[in-house]
Amino acid sequence: MTERGLLIVLSGPSGVGKGTVRKAIFESEGNEFEYSISMTTRKKRIGEIEGVDYFFRTREEFEELIAAGEMLEYAEYVGNYYGTPLSYVQKTLDEGKDVFLEIEVQGAQQVKEKVPDGVFIFLTPPDLVELRSRITGRGTDAPDVIDERMRVAREEIEMMALYDYAVVNDQVPLAVTRIKDIIVSEHFRVERVIGKYRKMLEEL
C-alpha cells in the first residue's frame, strides 16, 4: 500500500517573494518533494525555459484545459492566465510523493476547496510584523494614506486565516528552513498516519 503524498501550497500577497523563497527551497539539499511547474499564457521571458520555469501555452489551449476540468487551480493576473495542471499533481501524489505548489492567493483558495487536507503556508511580508509603524508611518501621512494601508493589512490578515501556517519572509534562508521544517512535521500529524494503522489492524 502506497501512502498518498502531501500537497504543499506556498502562497502569499503579491510582491512578498514567493518565487525567490521557492527557488531557494529547491536549490537546497534534502528535499523529498516534487515541484509542480505552473502553466501560463504570458510570453516567455529571456532565459526562461519551457517545462522548467513554466509550461507556456496559448490562451486557447489554456481555456480548453479549464473547460476540460484539467486545471487544479488557475487565476488571471495582469491579463494572463496562470495555473496548475491537475494530471501531474494527481500522478505524483498517487505515487506517494509530496508535491509543492507556489501559487497566487486566488489559486490557493481553489486548491483549499478541492484538497482541504493539503498543507497551506502563507508567506508574510516582514513589515506585517511591525504593523503599527508600517501603517501610521512617521506620523506625517495623510489620513487616506493610512486608511489604505489599514485596508491592505486587514486584507492580508484575513487571507492568512485560510492557511495552516504563516511564515515571515524576513530573511530568505530563515523562511526556507521554517517551510522545510513545517513540511517534515506535517508528516507526523496523527490524522495523516492513524488511518494507515487502523487499516493494518483491519487487514489482519
Next chain:
Amino acid sequence: MTERGLLIVLSGPSGVGKGTVRKAIFESEGNEFEYSISMTTRKKRIGEIEGVDYFFRTREEFEELIAAGEMLEYAEYVGNYYGTPLSYVQKTLDEGKDVFLEIEVQGAQQVKEKVPDGVFIFLTPPDLVELRSRITGRGTDAPDVIDERMRVAREEIEMMALYDYAVVNDQVPLAVTRIKDIIVSEHFRVERVIGKYRKMLEEL
C-alpha cells in the same frame, strides 16, 4: 503584550521510552522551552535530586494539592501518584515561554481537556510500524496470545487519536529531531499568530 507560551505534551504507552527521549531533548542545544518537573509520592531513588528529577511529596501533601485544584494533571501508577503542579506551568506560559511536559497517557488526557490548544505528541513504539509481524509473530503463537497483542495495538492506536502528532521512537536522536521540529513549526500555525495581528489592527 507578551504572547502566551505553548504547552507541549509528550506522552505515549508505558515502556516506549518517553523519559529517555525527554532527557535527550533537554541535553540537546537550542531549546527554547522549559521543562516542567513532575511531582510524585514514590520514594526517591539513589542519585535522584529533589526539584531536578521530581518534586518528592508525601501522599497527604499530594492529595491536598489535588483537593485545592493545584494539579494540572495527575495519575496513580503502581500505587504512587505522579502529576504536574499547575502554578509553575501557568507562570511560565504567562511569561511567554513554552513549557514541556513528559507525562503518562492518563495525565495527557486531563491536560487535553484543560488546555486543548496545547501541542500533544504521542511517542510510538517502533514495532507499531510493523504491526503485522508483531501481532502474528512467527506464525506459531497461540490464538489468545495474538488476540492480546491485537487488543494492545488497538488500544495504542486509539490513544494516538487524541494527539496532534505521532512520532516513532525508532532511534532516540531521530525522535528528538522530529519533536524539536514539531515544536518550532507549531509556532507558525495561523491560529496561534492571527489573533496577535488582529489585535494590533484593532488597537491602531
